[in-house]
Amino acid sequence: MSDFYFGGDLFQELDRMQRQMSTLFGNLPSSIRSSRTDVFPQLNIGSTDDAVEIVAFAPGVDPASLEVTVDKGTLTISGERNGETLPEGARTYAKERFTGSFRRVIELPQNADVDKVQARYENGTLSITVGKREASKPRAITIQ
Template identity: 65%
Template sequence: MSDLLFNTNLLDEVDRFQRQMASLFSGLPSSIRASRLSTFPQINLGSTDDSVEIVAFAPGIDPAKLELTVDKGLLTISGERARVEPPSEGRSYAQERFVGTFRRAIELPRDADPDNVKARYANGCLTISIGKRETSRPRTIAIQ
């Protein structure tokens, strides 16, 4: 019975351990598919038979301040998100909205055609469509 006695409260020790573990892993994603919290803009990436589709969620950004480049199989989205001052004169206690310059590089699949890129910005979403090379598209072969 004496083995179960501790000098400190067991629940306090468990709480301390939990806080240490949370701080140790706070910068890591919760799963292999999760993105880091500081990654901006967040993206959805998919494909069709004819194109690679990327949607970057970038609300509140002036499209004129966005720049897209394709080089050596990398699509780079860069820009700047301006600070928006709160309407009241009160103090801010927390700020979760990212402000400042950003740069996000996305590795493109081999079948993506860098000469066939279209982009549009609407409702806070930057939609990028990259055509696939003709040789990678599915085709029907006639049997003789």
Template identity: 70%
Template sequence: MSDVLFNTSLFDEFDRLQRQMSSVFGGLPTSIRASRFSAFPQINLGSTDDSVEIVAFAPGIDPAKIEVTVDKGLLTISGERAGVESPSEGRAYAQERFAGSFRRAIELPRDADPDKVKARYVNGCLAISVGKRETSRPRTIAIQ
């Protein structure tokens, strides 16, 4: 075995390494619940024979402040979510509700028809249906 001398204790070295790593990856959440890695609003995306179905979970947003656009095969959901006022006394030590402007872009499949888009906002969910082109729908070929 070799004798290794440290000027400081091993735990001090780990603390120093942790501080350095924190400065490199600064701003990362310290817990899963505080994570901001996912985009807002969260979405579910699916497809039927006739349409592409998108559900964006956006509670607490005025539907008049949401904009849905389709351009060059990209569906964009944008808007702004108002913040919630903090208690008049004391300081907040955790904030998990997102507030501010947002923008979410979703690439549509090639068979989506940008002229057949419908959107509705119900109970905090923005449901968007994008129809498919007639040529892309499944069809049965008669054999002669």
């Protein structure tokens, strides 16, 4: 006979334990593909039939300091974000905004065409479009 007795709904209890663990450890990534909240710049990556779309949220970054490169199936976004200057004689009490150099590396899908990359920076957002190879695009087949 087991010393363990469970008198309630097992799934309800597991859900309660998961909520307690989330509270205890904070908002950790929910999967291996989730990103930490302190990574800069944060990215959204999506795909259409024609291209891979990457959006990097980089407010306060001088567009001249940004560099986008593609090499061996990876796209790299690098740059520098300068800090705000405090008045003379002031000491930093708290600092929550990231400043300094950054670099993000994104593995592109195999059907990405690295010869078709476009990037634009507007209102603190870097948008990158990587075209897909023609052979990988879906096409309709006519039935005879």
